[in-house]
Amino acid sequence: MRPVFVAGAAVHPFGKHPDLPAAELGYRAVQDLIARTGVAPEQVDTGFGGSTYGGSLLAQRVLQRVGVSGQPVFTVENACASGASAVHLGWQAIAAGTADCVIAFGTENLSAFGGGTLPLTTADLEIDQGMVMPAAYAMRAQRYLHDFGATVDDLTRVSVKNRRNGAANPRAHFQREVSPDDVEQSRPIADPLRLLHCCPNSDGAAAVLLCSEDFAKDLPTARVRMRASVVRSGRFHTSFRDMTWPDITERTAQAAYDVAGIGPADLDLVELHDAFSVAELLHAEALGIADRGQAFKAVAAGDFDRDGRVAVSPSGGLLSRGHPVGATGVTQICEAYWQLTGEAAELQVPGAEVALTHVTGGGIFGVDNGACAVHILTTT
Amino acid sequence: MTTPAIPDARVIGGEWIHRDGDHATLTITKCHNCGSTWFPPRDVCSSCASADTEETTTADHGIAYASTVVRIGPAAFRPPYVLAYVDISDVRVLAHVDALEALPPGTPVTLRVGPIGADENGEFSSYLVAETAGGAR
Numbered sequence: 001m002r003p004v005f006v007a008g009a010a011v012h013p014f015g016k017h018p019d020l021p022a023a024e025l026g027y028r029a030v031q032d033l034i035a036r037t038g039v040a041p042e043q044v045d046t047g048f049g050g051s052t053y054g055g056s057l058l059a060q061r062v063l064q065r066v067g068v069s070g071q072p073v074f075t076v077e078n079a080c081a082s083g084a085s086a087v088h089l090g091w092q093a094i095a096a097g098t099a100d101c102v103i104a105f106g107t108e109n110l111s112a113f114g115g116g117t118l119p120l121t122t123a124d125l126e127i128d129q130g131m132v133m134p135a136a137y138a139m140r141a142q143r144y145l146h147d148f149g150a151t152v153d154d155l156t157r158v159s160v161k162n163r164r165n166g167a168a169n170p171r172a173h174f175q176r177e178v179s180p181d182d183v184e185q186s187r188p189i190a191d192p193l194r195l196l197h198c199c200p201n202s203d204g205a206a207a208v209l210l211c212s213e214d215f216a217k218d219l220p221t222a223r224v225r226m227r228a229s230v231v232r233s234g235r236f237h238t239s240f241r242d243m244t245w246p247d248i249t250e251r252t253a254q255a256a257y258d259v260a261g262i263g264p265a266d267l268d269l270v271e272l273h274d275a276f277s278v279a280e281l282l283h284a285e286a287l288g289i290a291d292r293g294q295a296f297k298a299v300a301a302g303d304f305d306r307d308g309r310v311a312v313s314p315s316g317g318l319l320s321r322g323h324p325v326g327a328t329g330v331t332q333i334c335e336a337y338w339q340l341t342g343e344a345a346e347l348q349v350p351g352a353e354v355a356l357t358h359v360t361g362g363g364i365f366g367v368d369n370g371a372c373a374v375h376i377l378t379t380t
Numbered sequence: 381m382t383t384p385a386i387p388d389a390r391v392i393g394g395e396w397i398h399r400d401g402d403h404a405t406l407t408i409t410k411c412h413n414c415g416s417t418w419f420p421p422r423d424v425c426s427s428c429a430s431a432d433t434e435e436t437t438t439a440d441h442g443i444a445y446a447s448t449v450v451r452i453g454p455a456a457f458r459p460p461y462v463l464a465y466v467d468i469s470d471v472r473v474l475a476h477v478d479a480l481e482a483l484p485p486g487t488p489v490t491l492r493v494g495p496i497g498a499d500e501n502g503e504f505s506s507y508l509v510a511e512t513a514g515g516a517r
Contacts, residue, residue, distance in 0.1 A: 125392070125393055125420060125474075126474045128392050128393075128506075129392060129393075129463070129474050129475070129476065129496065129506060130450065130453060130454060130456075130457040130461060130463065130476065130496065130497065131463065131474055132450065132452075132453050132454070134450070134452070135448050135450045135453070135463055138448035138450075139445075139446035139447060139448050139463070139464075139465060140446070142446050142447060142448060142482060142485065143445065143446040143485055146446075146484070146485045147485075187451075187452075188449075188451045189451055189452050190448045190449065190450045190451060190452070190453075191448050191449040191451070191481075191482050192448075193448075236426055236427075237416065237418075237426070237427060238417070238418050238419050238471050238472060238473075239416065239417055239470055239471055239472060240445070240467050240470075240472055241472060243445070243446060243465070365474070366426075
């Protein structure tokens with residue numbers, strides 16, 4: 001396999017953009033990417049666009065506006081991992097040598113659905129019974145607190161940390177710190193989770209340029225190496241399951257560590273899928289950056305702070321940035337790119353050289369998540 | 381508590397529910413090839429793809445693995461409503477709980493049929509659970 005590089009990143013700020021459909025948001029991010037990298041449309045060998053609710057031929061509707069038409073172009077749907085899955089397919093094309101330059105993006109407009117919990121489009125028995133994503137994470141939280149002696153205060157610490165990180169991120173949906181009191185006083189959603197334990201439904205888009213080493217040399221932008229790009233699906237069964245151990249994250253991360261020859265102790269920062277505050281605890285343990293049942297102590301000790309042992313979601317995570325479903329995995333890679341190129345401004349993790357991004361999701365019965373993607377990026 | 385009679389009820393998962401007096405049991409699939417158990421039942425095992433499967437029936441009681449009170453959710457379920465994952469005869473099923481608060485993990489529960497929501501056509505029902513009177517049997 002050939003080495004794969006990220007040589008450009010662009011994000012349309014996340015937030016409420018009810019007047020900007022997914023294709024428009026995606027276009028703005030891709031246009032920004034092209035302006036930054038100076039890539040000509042005919043240099044783009046193939047394109048992948050991730051979105052869950054953006055509709056048919058979304059990738060064409062975005063890329064044709066910047067002159068990328070005629071080339072092979074694909075719209076990728078993998079729930080919360082849609083955008084990261086688009087990046088993965090681009091990684092495959094570069095690594096295999098079938099492409100030298102790929103645009104991968106993710107975009108979503110959730111304002112179209114109004115407020116409340118996200119619509120789960122895959123009708124199954126649990127959804128027919130009233131399952132919603134916050135309820136699934138609430139039950140994981142109840143069990144985690146029960147099994148490991150953590151408290152709701154430990155969930156709140158995750159929200160407070162990530163909102164503090166996001167306060168300095170101009171691309172984040174929420175750019176304001178919250179206090180523990182704010183979290184505890186926020187509206188109850190699904191016990192024990194309150195509103196500020198949950199990420200907001202947001203609109204936004206993000207795009208990256210993936211390329212070969214030779215192609216990167218001719219670009220004006222800095223490049224980072226994509227050491228691993230791994231996607232896994234959930235293991236389907238309907239028997240007993242330990243809901244405090246997201247095995248899909250463990251399997252995906254382990255495969256990525258194996259490909260990269262990098263372990264959890266080497267990571268300077270992780271952009272983690274904290275759709276709900278408890279998710280940071282569950283996934284941090286499955287990623288191997290905290291021992292089993294100990295992640296809540298790591299958060300309390302400041303291990304996951306920007307200047308801690310390993311910065312977890314220094315961009316603010318989903319709790320601050322928001323979660324335009326298909327865009328999340330790509331924006332994590334953009335944030336990691338800026339960290340490794342030293343362009344993260346106030347978000348900068350000092351001396352960041354190794355970054356991991358993790359996105360997982362999809363609420364269907366019989367699996368802990370439908371799809372998970374892990375990327376590992378390094379400065380060299 | 382008795383299972384309410386619901387004339388012309390629409391029962392979610394009704395083809396897999398057996399009423400047993402006030403209690404209920406569920407049809408599940410057991411795979412003879414790999415031993416996996418499945419709910420809802422299926423013709424082909426989703427672990428090993430074997431068709432050497434058998435339909436069997438769960439007990440009428442199980443243990444709550446985890447539970448929550450859903451306070452923001454689809455209007456048809458009339459939030460707040462309580463959900464739980466229940467371990468019963470080697471399968472885990474999501475069920476509504478006849479309770480006002482979330483069940484602590486490990487709570488023994490009994491299965492029955494009852495209303496879980498209502499839409500423009502009236503109430504609909506399914507299997508649901510309640511804490512077993514007198515604790516585990």
